[in-house]
Amino acid sequence: MRPFALRRSFPRPSLWTVVATVIASVVLLPIVTVLAHVFIPDGGSWRHLADTVLGDYIGNSLSLMLGVTLGAGGIGIATAWLTSMYRFPGRGVFVWALLLPLAFPAYILAYTYTGMLEPAGPVQSWIRETFGLAYGEYWFPEVRSLGGAVVMLSLVFYPYVYLLARAAFLEQSVCALEASRTLGYGPWRSFFFVALPLARPAIVVGVSLALMETLADFGTVDYFGISTFTTGIFRTWYGLYDEVAAAQLAALLMTFVFVLLGLEHWSRRRMRFHHATNRYRALPQRRLPPLAAWGAAAVCFLPVLFGFLLPFVQLGIWVEQTWERTVDERFFTLARNSFVLAAVAAVISLGVALLLSYGKRLHPTPWLKGLVRLAGMGYAIPGMVIAVGVLIPFGWIDNTIDAWARAYFPEGTGLLLSGTLFMLLFAYLVRFLTVSLQSVEAGLSRIKPSMEEAAWSLGASRGETLRRVHLPLMRGTLLTASLIVFVEVLKELPATLVLRPFNFNTLAVRAYELASDEQLADAATAALTIVVVSIVPVVLLSMTISHARPGHRDRKAA
Amino acid sequence: MRDLDTETEKPLELSALSVRLEDRAVLEGVSLALRPGELGCLVGPSGCGKTTLLRTIAGFEQPAAGAVRVNGREVAGAWGGVAPEQRGVGMVFQDLALFPHLTVAENVAFGLRGQPARRVARRVDELLELVKLRPVRDSYPHQLSGGQQQRVALIRAMAPRPALLLLDEPFSSQDMERREQLVTEVRDILKKEGVAAVLVTHDQHEAFAFADTVGVMNEGRLLQWDCAFALYHRPATRFVASFIGQGVFLDAVVRAESVLETELGELSGELSQRLPPATRVVLLVRPDDVIHDETSPLRAEVVRRLFRGATYLYTLRLASGAEVLYLAPSHQVHPLGEKIGIRLDLEHLVIFPR
Numbered sequence: 034m035r036p037f038a039l040r041r042s043f044p045r046p047s048l049w050t051v052v053a054t055v056i057a058s059v060v061l062l063p064i065v066t067v068l069a070h071v072f073i074p075d076g077g078s079w080r081h082l083a084d085t086v087l088g089d090y091i092g093n094s095l096s097l098m099l100g101v102t103l104g105a106g107g108i109g110i111a112t113a114w115l116t117s118m119y120r121f122p123g124r125g126v127f128v129w130a131l132l133l134p135l136a137f138p139a140y141i142l143a144y145t146y147t148g149m150l151e152p153a154g155p156v157q158s159w160i161r162e163t164f165g166l167a168y169g170e171y172w173f174p175e176v177r178s179l180g181g182a183v184v185m186l187s188l189v190f191y192p193y194v195y196l197l198a199r200a201a202f203l204e205q206s207v208c209a210l211e212a213s214r215t216l217g218y219g220p221w222r223s224f225f226f227v228a229l230p231l232a233r234p235a236i237v238v239g240v241s242l243a244l245m246e247t248l249a250d251f252g253t254v255d256y257f258g259i260s261t262f263t264t265g266i267f268r269t270w271y272g273l274y275d276e277v278a279a280a281q282l283a284a285l286l287m288t289f290v291f292v293l294l295g296l297e298h299w300s301r302r303r304m305r306f307h308h309a310t311n312r313y314r315a316l317p318q319r320r321l322p323p324l325a326a327w328g329a330a331a332v333c334f335l336p337v338l339f340g341f342l343l344p345f346v347q348l349g350i351w352v353e354q355t356w357e358r359t360v361d362e363r364f365f366t367l368a369r370n371s372f373v374l375a376a377v378a379a380v381i382s383l384g385v386a387l388l389l390s391y392g393k394r395l396h397p398t399p400w401l402k403g404l405v406r407l408a409g410m411g412y413a414i415p416g417m418v419i420a421v422g423v424l425i426p427f428g429w430i431d432n433t434i435d436a437w438a439r440a441y442f443p444e445g446t447g448l449l450l451s452g453t454l455f456m457l458l459f460a461y462l463v464r465f466l467t468v469s470l471q472s473v474e475a476g477l478s479r480i481k482p483s484m485e486e487a488a489w490s491l492g493a494s495r496g497e498t499l500r501r502v503h504l505p506l507m508r509g510t511l512l513t514a515s516l517i518v519f520v521e522v523l524k525e526l527p528a529t530l531v532l533r534p535f536n537f538n539t540l541a542v543r544a545y546e547l548a549s550d551e552q553l554a555d556a557a558t559a560a561l562t563i564v565v566v567s568i569v570p571v572v573l574l575s576m577t578i579s580h581a582r583p584g585h586r587d588r589k590a591a
Numbered sequence: 592m593r594d595l596d597t598e599t600e601k602p603l604e605l606s607a608l609s610v611r612l613e614d615r616a617v618l619e620g621v622s623l624a625l626r627p628g629e630l631g632c633l634v635g636p637s638g639c640g641k642t643t644l645l646r647t648i649a650g651f652e653q654p655a656a657g658a659v660r661v662n663g664r665e666v667a668g669a670w671g672g673v674a675p676e677q678r679g680v681g682m683v684f685q686d687l688a689l690f691p692h693l694t695v696a697e698n699v700a701f702g703l704r705g706q707p708a709r710r711v712a713r714r715v716d717e718l719l720e721l722v723k724l725r726p727v728r729d730s731y732p733h734q735l736s737g738g739q740q741q742r743v744a745l746i747r748a749m750a751p752r753p754a755l756l757l758l759d760e761p762f763s764s765q766d767m768e769r770r771e772q773l774v775t776e777v778r779d780i781l782k783k784e785g786v787a788a789v790l791v792t793h794d795q796h797e798a799f800a801f802a803d804t805v806g807v808m809n810e811g812r813l814l815q816w817d818c819a820f821a822l823y824h825r826p827a828t829r830f831v832a833s834f835i836g837q838g839v840f841l842d843a844v845v846r847a848e849s850v851l852e853t854e855l856g857e858l859s860g861e862l863s864q865r866l867p868p869a870t871r872v873v874l875l876v877r878p879d880d881v882i883h884d885e886t887s888p889l890r891a892e893v894v895r896r897l898f899r900g901a902t903y904l905y906t907l908r909l910a911s912g913a914e915v916l917y918l919a920p921s922h923q924v925h926p927l928g929e930k931i932g933i934r935l936d937l938e939h940l941v942i943f944p945r
Contacts, residue, residue: 483688489675490649490682491702492751501701505692 049495050401053392056385057404063422063463064414067287070280070425078278082269089260090282094289096179097186097254097261098244104187105243108336109194110236114224115333117202120318121326127333129575134340135192136567138524140252141544141560143176143185145344147256148351148553150176155347177257185253188340190246194239201235202228234303241297248289249415251527252545262286263417263527270421270531280425283418290413345564351557359558368562371539374454375522378461379469379515385462386469386514390477391499405470412467416460416528423460423532427451457532464528465518472514476507513573520567600663602627602755602787603648608657610640610647617643620657621813623806625755625787630778632790632802633813636834640811641791642685645757648789649682650675662754681753683761687744689732695719695743696728702751718746721780737765738773745777749784756781756788762797774800795835807831823877825863829943832875837904839915840873843942851940854911855889863941875941878904878916883923887932891915893925907933 115121116128134142150156152168160171175181218226229236251263262282270279321329352359389408393401411419431448439445450456480503488498504511526541533542540559547556603625610618618640625631633641646652648659650672659667661680666673681702690698696715703711719725722742732740741761748756758777762770778801781788790801798805799819806816807830815827826832829840843853845866851858853874866872891907894914898921905917905925917933925931 481686481688483684483686484690486649486651486675487682487684487688487690487747488701490678490680490748490753490757492676492679492704493701494674494676497704502690506690 047392047396049388049392050396050398053389053401054404056388057408060385060408060411060463060466061404062426063419063460064287064410065422066425067280067283067418067422070277071284073277073280078273078275079281082265082278082282086260086265090262090265093179093254093259094248094261094286097183097247097259100180100183101186101190101243101247102240104183105191105194106236106240108187108191109239109243110198110229112191112333112336113195113198113202114228115329117199118318119326119329120320121329123330123333127330127337130337130341131195131333132192132571132575133337133568134189135574136564136571137189137341137344138252138526138541138563138567139186139189139246139250140256140526140548141348141564142189142340142344143182143253143256144544144548144553144556144560145347146176146181146185147548149343149347150174179257179259182253182257182259186243186247186250188336190243191336191340193242193246194236197235197239197242198232201232234300237300238297241293241300245290245293245297245413248286248293249417249527251415251417251530256548262289263415266417266421267527267531270424276425280421283421286415286418290415294410294413345561348557348561348564351554352561355554356558359555364558367538367540367543367559370537371523371541371563374457374461374539375519378458378465378522379518381458382462382465382469382518383473383511383515385466386473387499390470390473391503393474394477395495409467409470411463411465414464416464416525417531419460419463420528420531423456423463423528424451427456452532452534454534454537457529457534460528460532461518461522461525464525465521468517468521469514472510472517473507476510477503480506513570516573517570520570523563523566600627601625601660602629602662603631603789604660604663605644605648606658606660608644608647608659609655610643610652611655612643612652616655617811618647618654619811621808621811622657623813623816625789625804628782628785628787629804630781630788630790630802631804631806631816632792632798633806633808634792634795634798634834635808637793639808641808642759644808645682645759645789645791648755649680649757650678679751679754680757681748681751681755682757683744683748683759685759685761685763687740687761687764689740689744689747691732694729694731695724695735698732698743699747699750701747714750718750721783722746738769741765741773742776745780749780749786753786756786758788758790760792761790762792770797771800777801807834809834824939824941826875826941829873832941832943836877837916838875838877838880839913840943841876841913841915842945843872843874845870845872845942849940851942854909854913855935858935858937858940860938860940863939864943866942866944871945872942873945875943876915876935876937878918880935880937881907881915881917881933882936883917883919883931884934885932887934889933890930891917891933893927893929893931896925896927907931 112127112131116124116131148154150173152173157168157173160173161167164171248262250261251267254261255264255267262285266279266282266286269275269282320326389405393405414422427450428448431446431451434449435445435447484502484506485498488502489495493501523539524541526545529539530542530545533539538546540563544556544559544563547553547559601624603623605624606622608618608621609616621644623631633644635641643652647654647667648661650667653672654667654669656669658665659672661678666678666680690701693701696719699715699718700711703714706714715728716725719728722745724739724742724746727735727739732743735743744761745758761777762773765773774797790798792798792801795805803818804816805819805822807814807822809830815822815831817825817827822831822835826835832838832840841853841855843851843858845862845868846852846857847868848865849859849862851860851862851872851874858874889909891909893905894908895906897904901921903919903921903923905919906914907917908914915933919925
């Protein structure tokens with residue numbers, strides 16, 4: 034649907050345009066900062082990086098991306114095809130349960146599996162006891178490896194592919210498939226030659242999202258000791274104290290991201306042309322023969338089992354073992370820090386999204402449209418890159434103010450912004466503005482322009498109309514948007530780790546620290562808290578999906 | 592006490608208003624004025640600019656030239672415009688635009704912000720009473736019938752006592768039978784409240800039923816701003832003549848100051864425009880200008896007839912092949928092909944140069 038837009042606005046210089054322009058520019062500051070560092074000469078450290086570790090970073094990142102494409106793509110496409118085309122035991126449950134792994138941040142999954150599969154962990158102990166073997170007498174895969182990381186990331190990111198592929202399969206007209214059957218193609222050949230090509234743009238979008246998340250991941254690769262861009266940036270900044278080189282690494286990582294963004298954008302546009310017909314008929318879901326039916330159920334069950342159930346139970350067991358010492362005063366402080374931070378970030382992000390999209394609705398000039406679009410790019414930028422992009426300009430502002438103040442009194446002002454919650458909240462805004470911006474814009478576009486014209490003709494001002502008409506009408510959308518931002522902030526690790534004030538900890542950071550100290554069981558309380566809260570938006574998403582009946586167009590689910 | 596200002600203060604005055612949208616002239620040189628309490632109506636084919644005119648008065652579009660005055664205050668001109676919320680102009684939208692999250696009473700009270708709660712409640716009740724919607728005051732818009740929603744939209748716009756009320760085809764979503772009733776109902780309500788209003792429609796019957804003054808628009812111009820009788824009997828342009836009512840144009844030639852030669856013979860009467868003799872013109876002949884007269888030497892053949900309930904509308908072909916329309920009481924039946932005697936009964940001859 035084409036969003037409604039007011040046809041024209043008044044020539045009066047508009048406060049909305051000015052405010053929206055300022056906000057959008059500030060939000061873009063970190064990205065611009067990082068990109069600008071490509072042009073800064075750096076005294077040889079770049080040369081050094083290129084000679085030593087850069088090859089590893091690129092090689093490992095590409096391997097991870099290839100692995101996740103195959104892993105997340107395979108799981109996502111297979112489960113989407115099965116749940117949309119066939120009837121088999123448990124299908125109704127799998128339709129939404131397949132989303133559950135979204136609740137697990139990749140790094141928490143990594144900690145959990147490491148604890149489960151390490152030599153002293155429950156799995157290897159059981160093997161030794163059952164077969165009477167000693168450690169080292171049998172082969173066991175090493176989780177903390179590139180392959181392990183691919184499995185972890187695939188398990189948590191396949192739902193992106195599943196969601197988009199499923200929506201695409203459901204939108205396909207059954208006519209296309211039936212035509213292929215009458216032309217002598219069997220079910221498998223129809224899948225590969227008709228259904229899959231038709232769904233390809235949607236699948237590419239899903240895989241690009243999974244790959245962007247892969248590039249952004251810090252916790253998993255750091256814990257598994259794999260050198261990638263995110264860990265490299267962290268090490269260059271904190272190990273070598275080389276600001277410029279870190280920013281240049283970040284810029285290089287961003288070029289990877291931009292390629293993916295371009296791919297995603299291009300595929301989204303092609304998705305529109307892949308509707309074979311406008312006449313939709315409900316997909317008749319074929320009942321599978323018993324053996325195949327149980328096979329299908331198993332294929333759908335395994336990702337849920339390994340991506341959610343097993344690690345969830347394991348975390349529960351650890352919490353049960355350790356809660357007496359982990360659930361203390363300190364834990365509640367952590368939880369309060371996390372929740373307050375996430376709530377404040379959600380409110381700020383929603384407010385800014387409202388200002389930007391309402392300003393754009395009032396004055397749909399190419400200038401504002403472009404700015405809002407750019408400001409909504411943050412979701413693609415890895416948290417580590419944003420951290421660097423925030424630290425550099427804030428440090429510069431602090432030093433400038435300090436130097437200026439020293440001219441008047443000798444102590445100066447010190448660092449005003451660096452290391453404050455303000456800086457952290459700003460980073461969250463940059464990273465998660467996209468989420469609220471998309472929700473708010475979707476909500477606004479569903480409100481007809483005559484609604485606000487009616488309010489104006491009744492004497493309400495622009496701001497008042499927003500408050501009395503738009504906000505109440507969008508309440509549901511806004512709640513969902515802030516909930517998603519809340520959970521994303523709760524899960525966020527790299528930016529929080531780098532930017533948090535001294536001695537300020539959150540649940541995510543605590544889980545990271547304990548895991549790094551090999552106290553995996555103790556990390557479980559913080560980890561489980563994050564996962565449990567993260568389930569809420571996943572459940573909301575699941576509800577949207579299962580309400581959209583197969584054969585009906587469920588674009589919303591995508 | 593008589594307020595002298597009401598004589599001069601017109602609720603609405605447009606002077607030479609021009610509007611451009613996306614570099615296309617949508618309105619050109621539109622001027623009109625409304626007296627206090629007067630109900631005006633703009634009709635025209637779709638795309639004639641009537642809705643744009645309404646939106647310009649409301650403040651949703653900006654004039655390129657000319658001025659909009661509401662109660663004597665210039666609210667828009669080439670200099671810019673007063674924001675819609677500060678114009679004191681109410682509007683009823685084509686899709687009604689009721690706020691779905693507010694009850695009927697809350698919708699009506701929306702524009703009454705900043706007044707003491709008791710006054711708001713009194714005004715809301717008074718208006719609900721006026722349109723007989725008291726029983727549904729706490730319902731939500733989606734629970735109402737189409738006609739009820741219409742009335743809510745109307746009183747919501749009237750609640751803040753605007754200087755002027757604009758209605759943008761608010762009846763177009765209703766079915767034909769309900770429409771006529773609604774139009775008169777709305778007219779009565781507006782007259783009772785004494786609000787000046789402008790209605791936009793493409794249906795001339797709706798316009799005649801609603802308005803004191805009707806304006807005919809085409810291609811961005813206001814062709815005539817007049818009472819319904821004058822539009823029908825003294826159309827200013829050929830477009831108005833063919834848009835309003837039915838009729839045909841017969842070729843004619845001016846013979847003298849008040850004599851016209853047509854194939855129906857020489858006609859004498861007051862000519863609508865003064866043209867030199869021998870000018871070739873067309874003459875507007877309405878169905879009610881044709882009279883059945885068996886004694887007349889002029890014969891015409893019945894080629895079509897349309898049963899309209901109380902009347903028959905006949906199409907008659909003259910000897911030259913030209914056709915005229917003739918309205919007969921429905922008990923007067925002529926079979927197709929019959930040749931009947933007719934004559935023209937015209938005092939005022941409406942002519943346009945050919």
